[in-house]
Amino acid sequence: MSRLWAAALAALALALGVLPFAANDYLVATGLSLLMWLALTQSWCVLSKMTGYVSLGHVVFYGMGAYLVVVTWQRWPLALAVPAAGIVAALFAALVGLPVLRVRGPYFVILTFGLAELVRYALVAYEAASGTASRILFGAPDLVVIYFAMYALAVGATVLLALVARSRFGHGLRSLRENEEAAETVGVPVVGYKLAAFVLSAAIPGMVGGVMALRSTYFVVDQVFDPMISVTVIAMALLGGGDGPRGPVLGTLFLFTLSQLLWAHAPLAYMLILGTVLVVFVLVAPNGIVGLFETARERRRLGALAREPV
């Protein structure tokens, strides 16, 4: 299973790596979009899957990153602006993390959502007051350059989650997800760990936002803070399941493909079908596609045991 998985992942990485040399702009843009969702979902999992603190406001990091790159456009080189977008997002997470991570469960969900909306409307108001409601970006880099920047971010986010999931840090995060009081009683520094996970999960989305901003020749603040981005990331992570990097890959591929097909062939039924798929998954396969694989494997194992002579 894990060898098969490694082979599949390598094949996917290779296919996405050669895509810009073999396909037209439309397909490259589609691939870019897939990579963006993958990078966002993997990053989200570093916080939310590992610690159980479900963030419904991850778009805030994406939006801040995009905004930073746009306001520094043609003043800062991109090689500086994009990493700065990640740093600003991480700093923001570090700043708000301590108070926000004091609350768990639904309170955390609502708080992150509200925080993202707060930043969104604060920036919209600031833009309106300073008289720049929207911007036009001239001279953005070529699509292929943007594509490979995003490719690097998607690979980076996948590697980050893989490393976290295997590390001692990851074991600490899982234990605090299961029971925070017990975790600190066995020596896990829960406050610092939660904050570190929050900061780690914010940096790449900040850079993703910064890179995606380059695709918008016409930039409106409101759009890069769209809550649907947060919701879609959560849907992809839930459909994928598990707490390693496998889930986000499977979930992103599945939901992205599904929405591409539906947009193309049944635009009116899009939301209906998507909603149904989500409900079915939550009811039938709460641990997502990864969970389905594991159940099947467990069933085979038990079947083999049952066939053995006693």
Place this chain on the structure above:
Amino acid sequence: MTLPLLAVRGVGKRFGGLSALADVSLKVAEGETVGIMGANGAGKTTLFGLIAGNLRPTTGSIDYAGRPITGLSPDRVCRLGIGRTFQIVKPFPALTVLENLRTAAMFGHAALRDVRAADRHGLAILDELGLADVADRSAATLTLSGQKRLEVARAVATGARLVLLDEVMAGLTATEVAAMLETLDRLRSSRRLTLLVIEHVMRALMEFCDRIVVLHHGERIAAGTPAEIGRDPRVLEVYFGA
């Protein structure tokens, strides 16, 4: 007497207007087993919370191995070498039994940063507690007796020298109590543990402890060997109204 491993001096804890614990002192020497006795609401679990760092004392101080630990966070107290169990069990339910111990071994006083070393350590402890067969099962699937054993196993897996056992025999059948006592007895000698034990099962306390401290309405009313406690007039009055 040499330096005590644990020295609690005049600790008190108020929750708003309610005094849960007042001016309680006790010393535990290395290798000793000390029982904490008292009715419901006497402040036993509060005392554990203060020692383990889950609660911050309103007054008084606590030293462990000669250094002050008053007000330290629970994770730091654990890393210094104090483990505790919870009366209402708090396993990591979705993790396997072995993974429960792995985390404790990696983060506690044992500080076995390598997963394989932590698992070897954990398996040895599971073996001593009779949980080796269920090492790969998720903690949520254990029976109450199993979960109580897991609490003990996880506290020991932190590498603690001092373990606070909070009613690890409550709710068990007589047979299970006897088995647990036997296990704890073996464990304290094999791992050279110092134990502080809260228990309602009297027989367990009397047989198992070197000394007993009795709390009543948040105050220490008696302390001594089990035999002394058994004939202490104040204890008898509180327990039997004689």
